[in-house]
Amino acid sequence: MSAIVAEQLAKVFRIPQKDPGVVGALKALVRPRHADKVAVDGISFSIEPGEVVGYIGVNGAGKSTTIKMLTGILEPTAGTVRVLGRDPHRDRVANARNIGVVFGQRTQMWWDLALLESLNLIAKIYEVPPARYRDLLDRFAETLELSELLKVPVRSMSLGQKMRAELAATLIHEPAIVYLDEPTIGLDLLVKERIREFIKQQNRERGTTVLLTTHDLGDIEELCRRVIIIDGGRLIYDGPITTIKARFGRYRTITFDTGGPIPVELDLPHGAEVSGREERKLVLRFDRGLASASQVAARLMAQVEVADFSISEPDLAGIVKQIYAGGLAEQPEEVALC
Ligand SMILES: Nc1ncnc2c1ncn2[C@@H]1O[C@H](COP(=O)(O)OP(=O)(O)O)[C@@H](O)[C@H]1O
């Protein structure tokens, strides 16, 4: 059985409209008006147990709304969701045992309680066997570096500490599925690394299914083999991260450190262009379909004294930008688009 199945999932928010002032308020009483906001517009996908899937899209694309429907917080306007065979909205209590949710920058823990007391309570609520609980607590404390924090109330933790605590609280009942909505937002690199390591460990050791929303494409590259990209509430890509990198990573850049000045006019192969220039540094961008790195480098070396150069791999951030910008239409036909 799939872990998560969404079919033609949609959410329309109905927003009451009112003209300003008393007259507006009275009018709204007599004849209420609404504006419909389509946040999620017929999305279908299925996720197998043990997958770690990146769910990405620009701000307002509909990511959080989707996650809220998958967790049962929101009821879909249309379409269906099944999480381990259950309807998460109708079967909220049973569903809660199987899932864990983290919304970045919002805590579900008791603000005034020490972390350990919060964890004890959660373990009781979910009836985690005491021996299992002690074992998990030890392991979480180690991977998430929580030992020093167990006695500290959540209220007085830093953002990074809170997020590590939050992950422990979310996973202490060992849910089969975890939804992480921007878990690393605002965190420094070291904390991000810890969190990524923890997610990887949970997935590797327990086969936890993870659906991850993040603005940090580093999270995605490190954790996910599959990504789902949405835009304007619609699904625009669902597939391996390697496919988008290979197919959409059309452009590469070569950075040259030059030993001498760079002429204003340069003769470059077809498909190559200057994308940055300093006194002794030149960045060239080229289309892999039209030129090769060695062609570009050889042509430049004939005109400029080159001390060193490096080629950068296509980066996911640039690719995703291209996809959002409608770059899909230019791609070869065999690319499976949704
Ligand atoms: N409760 C709500 N009422 C009205 N509009 C909403 C509500 N929640 C989200 N939206 C709108 O739905 C769209 C998708 O929002 P959201 O799912 O939060 O996007 P994302 O998480 O991808 O940034 C946005 O335009 C947002 O303003």
Ligand SMILES: [Mg+2]
């Ligand atoms: Mg969001």
